[in-house]
Amino acid sequence: MLLWTLIVLLTAAAIVAVLAPLRHAPRAAASDAHARQVYRDQLDELERDKAEGRVSAADAEATRAEIARRLIALDSEPDAEPQTAGSPALRRTILVAAVAGIPALSFSLYVMLGAPNLPGAPLSARLEAPSGSSDIEVLVARTEQHLARNPEDGRGWEVIAPVYLRLGRPDDSVRAFRNAIRILGSTAGREIRLGEAIWAAENGIVTADARAAFEEAHRLDPAAPQPRFFLAIAAQQEGNTDEARQWLNALLADTPADASWRPAVVAALAELGVTDIPPGTQPETPAEAPRGPSEADVAAAQQMSSEDRMAMIEGMVSGLAARLESEPDDAEGWIRLIRSYVVLGQSDAAADAARAALAGVSDNGDRQRVEALIADLGVTPAAEATQ
Amino acid sequence: MIGTFSIAELGHYALVLALVLMLVQSTVPLLGLYWRDQRLVAVSGSTPIAGFILVGIAFAALTAAYVASDFSVRNVWENSHSAKPMLYKVTGVWGNHEGSMLLWVLILALFGALVAAFGANLPSTLRARVIAVQGWIGTAFLLFVLLTSNPFERIHPPPLEGRDLNPILQDIGLAIHPPLLYVGYVGFSIAFAFAVAALMERRIDAAWARWVRPWTLAAWVFLTGGIAMGSYWAYYELGWGGWWFWDPVENASFMPWLAGTALLHSAVVMEKRGALKVWTILLAILTFSLSLLGTFLVRSGVLTSVHAFATDPSRGVFILAILVAFIGGALALFAWRAPDLKQGGLFAPISREGALVFNNLFLVTATATVLIGTLYPLALEAVTGQKISVGAPFFNLTFGPLMVPLLMALPFGPLLAWKRADLYGATQRLGVAMIAALVAAVITYVVAGGKGVLAPLALGLGVWLIAGSLVDLAERIQFLRAPVRTSWARFVGLPRSALGTVVAHAGVGAMVIGIVGTSVYQTEEIVSLNPGESVDVAGYTLLFQGMSPVTGPNYREDRAQFLASRGGAEPFSMTPSKRFYMAREMATTEAAIETIGFSQLYVSLGDEIEGGTVAVRASYKPLVTLIWLGALVTSIGGALSLTDRRLRIGAPKPAAARQPKAASA
Missing domain, CATH: 1.25.40.10 (Tetratricopeptide repeat domain)
Known part of the structure; x- marks a missing residue:
């Protein structure tokens, strides 16, 4: 409210500034009076120079003639733009245009550009009153x-x-x-x-x-699975599918059957066309392996500009969202979707996804995982999320 | 109260309203002239002042947001930090693209308001047109700010901490350099507006030159100061002791300065003799065009790389459009109207006018040289993708030789009479100055140990300029030719513009001496030192005592302690350092500088600091401070000239009133 009061006051002051000169006709001065003044000053200066011996008498006379010619030229020139007091009708039009036009233009521009409803947030005020969120x-x-x-x-x-x-x-x-x-x-x-x-x-x-970083980690701890996995991905991205396959096969050989990352390794191998996973180590539900971007997608991503890459990522995220709409009972999918939204900075979408996930996931254990993730990321499920 | 509404929003609205008033200012006075309605013309008297107040409110609001660390304003978040010292919170307002453009517009509005408030000595039609043209420029730049570079954009929810200001900018230099520079840049917009207004009026006479002179002079004084300040800042902050880099950004400010200097001199001819009218009008247009070009080069991102342009095409294209519209429009108007202009007084080649034409030829050629050196690499990269660097060698080979004849001829100019002059007489009177210059050159040659001839001669050139100026002064007051009392009386009665000429030209001489002294006779040592070791430079012994860590408000510092002394004299300490700014993770170099007379001992730390060993660059720069002191003196000369009684603002009144004052003085 205070902001709008001040805005109205400023606007009123601006209108007054435009209209004030319209009230009285200014004192009329001959339009060449100013130039005449300059030439008179020049004549004075010439006199001074002459008195101080800086110009010879002959030169001073010539210069005087020159300045005099300028003065005469002023007289001979017609007064180019005689001004009148102006017509009252015109003035009324201008008055109405100013009173209506100035606020109309400035308000509409400001509403387009400004954010009048956002409160100010000086640091001192925010540190004093931390809100829950x-x-x-x-x-x-x-x-x-x-x-x-x-x-x-x-x-x-x-x-x-x-x-x-x-x-x-x-x-x-x-x-x-x-x-x-x-x-x-x-x-x-x-x-x-x-x-x-x-x-x-x-x-x-x-x-x-x-x-x-992963190479350093691998050097420090050759058994750690993450560096080997990511080095495989790196090799795959660079088109060294053989090297990628070697990394993954070696990793798979060291991976216990119940390891949580096993499905990811198997899925990565599957993308490289390796499907003959040794029996006994076959994961129970290969269909649930994370569905990531294909090798072609990743290769394409490397060629892209950052905008294009962003668009591709957003496309993948929306594809995932669409799939989850039809198959909502997929905790892994939801977790990936919520994470993606958070990484992309789309907190509203993350909140919506959190609500849909809690509604859609049937298994209790899976639901708990989704809840844990939500708490972890600080996502507040959207309003209807209570059940 | 704060927190319930945002002061930034009030500033935003004030800026929008200022745009609307600029539109009024651009149109209503011209309509008034068209309809011959005095009252509408008079609108040009009040709107610029209101517009300036509104832009001032916007600027104050942005400053308030910076001071309060209100990170809900994107610009504050991007360029400030709550731990930043208060001075840099304020100067940080213009230490970024959006804020600096707001400062640009503020100064533009200020000049419009000044013409409205103090333009009583101008014919009302000319004043109204000048203010309208100023309004067009203001409208264009306000649109640019609001649509492509809005400093009042908001973020919700606000981040808790800002990204801090580029640490190189966290310096007192930021408080002084950009405002001075912008007053200079933008001040030339008034000369431009006068030129366009005069072309619109189809009336250009000697009086015009006098009216435009104070504005041009004021802009030039500030630009001179701004460039000198920028040079000194680069010298002590960038860490390797150079004072001019021929960097495109520097050239962008130097070109309007060169053209503006030419304009100042040609306007004198126009004022005194009514000659060079067309040329002076063209220079007024070109000077501001070069200011606009500088703004475009620096602000569009073209300079960092041609590709940076593409990252934000809207800004670059917008300024380019402003550039094309104003420069193209003004030149088209010039081409259309200039042939109608009547030529003024005639003069012989050897005359004051001739000397000033000589000055203009060389200054404009020098401007063109700098322009080519600045734009050619950009054009080449844009067309062929090839990156070349046009650096100091190009400019030293082209700009340098152009300056030598100009500076050699300079002392003759003020001694030549108008219309036709006696060159032989002037040479005779300058004999003392020539002797002084030769003596200085010989002494330098001997002191430097007989190495090189050019450098002592170049140093002599500086002395020639100073001595030549003094000869001019002595001639004017008839020093030693009249009784001392008479000379003193003449000195007191000397027009300030004449005194200004003497001071400004002497300042150029001091600059030349500084430039030659430091470029040719500098000694430098680059060494690695362990604590306890020392380095000798130009007779000074610098003992490295060790490093000590220091914590500043928003940075950490590794400070090296040096004890310096010359031949066992009272030692003094020097503490160059490396600073690390946490928020941006950037390092800066802080040189230690000790001024001895006009010379300086300059110590800075190199990039490598490892295990107690430091890389040290220690140099002794003879007479280096004269570069900036000379520029300062030149600038003061301009300011003196600005206080000349002819330029004092006053409405027309009987000339007789002034005569007694001059007589009694």
């Missing part, structure tokens, strides 16, 4: 302030890095992981998490940086 943000901000003062606190960086990832700020997460490694030293676990953060920041592409 921004708790995690306040915590992050405090941690950031702490780290700004103590940038060598490696533990701090390590704590905040995964939080960034969950808040959909993978770039910050990468930076934090790098700081943690720089200060606390490199371990396989840290390199793996760094690699995964880069992978997330690069929209699911194993870039050279990510690859370097």
Whole structure:
């Protein structure tokens, strides 16, 4: 309300500024009076120069003649634009146009461009009154302030890095992981998490940086499954399908039958055309293996500009959403969809998906996993989510 | 109160309203002239002032959002940080694209308001047209700000912490350099508006030159100061002690300066003799066109790379459209109307006018040289994709030789009479200055140990300029030729514009001395030092005592401690450092500078700092401060000239009233 009051006052003042000169006709002055003044000044100056001996008498006379000619030229020129007091009818038109036109134009432009309903948010006010929903943000901000003062606190960086990832700020997460490694030293676990953060920041592409992190992790802990898996993906993305197959086959050989990542390995192998998985290690429900982008999709993604890549990712996400609409009983699918929305920064869509997931997933255990994820990501299911 | 509504929204509205008033300002006075209605013409007196107040409110609102760290404003979030010192919260307002364009518009509106408020000495028709043209420029740039570079965009929900300002910009230089530079850039818009208005009036006479002079001079004074400040800032902040890089962004500000300097001089001829009218009008248009070009080059992102342009085509295309419309429109009007202009007084080649034409030829050629050196690589990259760098060698080979004859001829100019002059007489009177210059060159040659002839001569050129200016002053006050009392009386009564000329030209001489001194006679050592080791440069011994960490408000600093002394004299400490700004994860170099006379000892740390060993660049830069002091003196000369009584603002009144004052002085 106060904002609009001030806006109306400003507008009124602007209208007054435009209209004020219309009330009285200004004092009329001959249009060449100003030029005449300049030439008179020049004559004075000439006199001074002459008195000080800076110009000879002859030159001064010539110059005087020149200035005089300028003065005469002023007289001979017709007064180009005689002005009148103006007609009252015209003035009324201008008055109406100003009173109506100025606010109409400025209000409509402002409504198009501005955000009058957004409250101001000075930092001091926000730190004093943390609301429930921004708790995690306040915590992050405090941690950031702490780290700004103590940038060598490696533990701090390590704590905040995964939080960034969950808040959909993978770039910050990468930076934090790098700081943690720089200060606390490199371990396989840290390199793996760094690699995964880069992978997330690069929209699911194993870039050279990510690859370097996974290679380091693999060197530090050759048995760890994640580096081997991602190095396989990297090889696949680069078109080295043989190398990818070698990585995955080796990994599969070391993978216990009940390992949680086994389906992902099998699915990745399937994409490479390897279907003759050794018997006995065959996963129970291969159909539930994560449906990721195909090799062709990934290869295409590497050729794309960032906008195109974004469009492809959004296309994949909407495809997943469409599939889940028809087959809602798929906890894995929902988890991936919710994560994607959070990473893409579409919190409303994430909230809707959370509601649909809780309604659609029938198995109790699966539901709990979805709930855990929702709590983890800080997604609030949309309104009708209570049941 | 804060928190319930956003002050930024009020600023946003004020800016929109300012746009509407600019539209009024652009049209109503012209309609008034067309319909011959005095009252409508008079609207040009009040709207620019109201418009300036509105843009001022917008600017204040953005500043308030920065001070309060209101990150719901996108621009604040992108360029500020709650831990940033207050000074940089304020200067950060224009330390980014959107905010700097708002400052641009603010200064444009300020100049419009100044013409409206203090333009009483102008004919009302000319003033109304000038203000209308100013309104067109204002409208174009307000549209640009609102539609492509809006500093009042909001974010919801607001992030808790901002991204901080580029640390290189976190310096007192940001408080001074851009505002000065922009006052200069934008001030030339008034000269442009005067030129276009005069072409519209079809009436251009000697009086016009006097009316436009104070505005051009004011803009030039600020631009000179702004460029010098920018140069000193780059010198101490970028860490390798260069004072001019021929970087395209620098050239973008230098070209309007060169053209503006030419304009100042040609306007003198037009004012005194009514000659060079067409040329002066063209220069007024070109000077502001170069300001616009500079704005375009810097603001569209063309300069960082041709491809950066494509990342935000709307901005680049928008400014390009403004550029084409204003430059093209003004030049078309010029082509149409200029042939009607009557030529003014005649003059012989050897005359004050001739000297000023000489000045203009060289300055405009130099401008063209810089323009080519700046645009050619861009054009080449755009057409062939090939990246070349036109650096200092090109400019040293082209710009340098152009300056030498100009500077050699400079002291003659003020000594030549109007119309036709006595070159032999002027040469005689300058004899003292020539002797001084030669003596300085010989002394330099001997002191430098007999190496090279060109450098001592170049240094002598600087002395020639200073001594030549003093000769001009001595001639004017008849120093030693009249009794001291008479000379003093003449000095006191000297027109400020004449004094300004002497001071400004002497400043150029000081600059030349500084440039030659530091370019040719600098000594530099680049070494790695462990604590306890020392380096010798130009007779100074710098003892490295070690590194110590320091924590600033939003950065960490590794500070090196040096103890410096010359031949066992009282030692002083020097502390160059490397700063690391946390929020942006960027490092900056802070050089340590000790000024000794006009010279400086400059110590900065190299990139590698490992295990207690530091890479150190230590240099002794003889007379380096004269570069900026000279520019400052030149700028002061312009300011002195601005206070000349002829330029004082006043409505027409009987000339007789002024005579007694001059006599009593």
